Amino acid sequence: MLIMLAVVLLTVMVMALARALLGPSIYDRILAVNLFGTKTVLLIAVMGFLFGRPDFLDIALVYALINFISIIGVLRYFEYSDSKRIEGEP
Amino acid sequence: MELLLDLISAVCFILGALLILSGGVGILRFPDFFTRMHAAGITETLATSLILIGLMLIAGWGLVLFKLVLILLFILLTSPTASHALAKSALHGKLKPILHNEHSK
Numbered sequence: 507m508l509i510m511l512a513v514v515l516l517t518v519m520v521m522a523l524a525r526a527l528l529g530p531s532i533y534d535r536i537l538a539v540n541l542f543g544t545k546t547v548l549l550i551a552v553m554g555f556l557f558g559r560p561d562f563l564d565i566a567l568v569y570a571l572i573n574f575i576s577i578i579g580v581l582r583y584f585e586y587s588d589s590k591r592i593e594g595e596p
Numbered sequence: 597m598e599l600l601l602d603l604i605s606a607v608c609f610i611l612g613a614l615l616i617l618s619g620g621v622g623i624l625r626f627p628d629f630f631t632r633m634h635a636a637g638i639t640e641t642l643a644t645s646l647i648l649i650g651l652m653l654i655a656g657w658g659l660v661l662f663k664l665v666l667i668l669l670f671i672l673l674t675s676p677t678a679s680h681a682l683a684k685s686a687l688h689g690k691l692k693p694i695l696h697n698e699h700s701k
Contacts (some may be wrong), residue, residue: 518639537632540617541623548648551647551664566667570674593624
């Protein structure tokens with residue numbers, strides 16, 4: 507059962523990578539990377555259960571933390587990068 | 597009792613796997629960025645919590661269950677926030693959602 511879950515997770519990660527490559531706009535790519543990150547968290551947790559290693563869950567938790575911070579960091583960069591307009595505008 | 601837990605966790609896994617696959621297909625086939633965000637949002641919150649609940653049922657009482665609860669809590673807190681920030685900056689970046697269906701005659 508867990509192996510089936512790992513295979514499903516891997517296929518969805520491949521789909522997310524496909525969207526990251528195809529994505530017309532920057533935000534599609536960020537969305538795909540975000541989806542990829544959360545699926546990696548799940549994959550690490552499932553792998554921890556498959557190999558009988560409870561310490562994988564710490565890695566999954568840290569990965570979830572880092573994934574969130576990186577998404578917010580990238581968004582913070584892209585939010586005002588194309589600011590041709592005057593700075594005063596909201 | 598043990599069999600019951602395994603059965604429920606198996607059902608959770610199957611539902612989670614189906615939801616993740618539907619979200620994955622949705623993120624590929626939807627026409628617009630904001631609709632793709634909806635598809636990604638489904639997989640990020642509902643499917644993740646289903647699978648983590650399934651893992652919790654297998655894990656039983658103990659430290660592993662506590663770590664899984666922490667992971668679930670953290671993902672449920674952060675992924676909506678990340679999606680909101682993404683949508684806000686997308687709207688900020690002049691990305692217009694398709695409101696009216698221009699394909700229809």
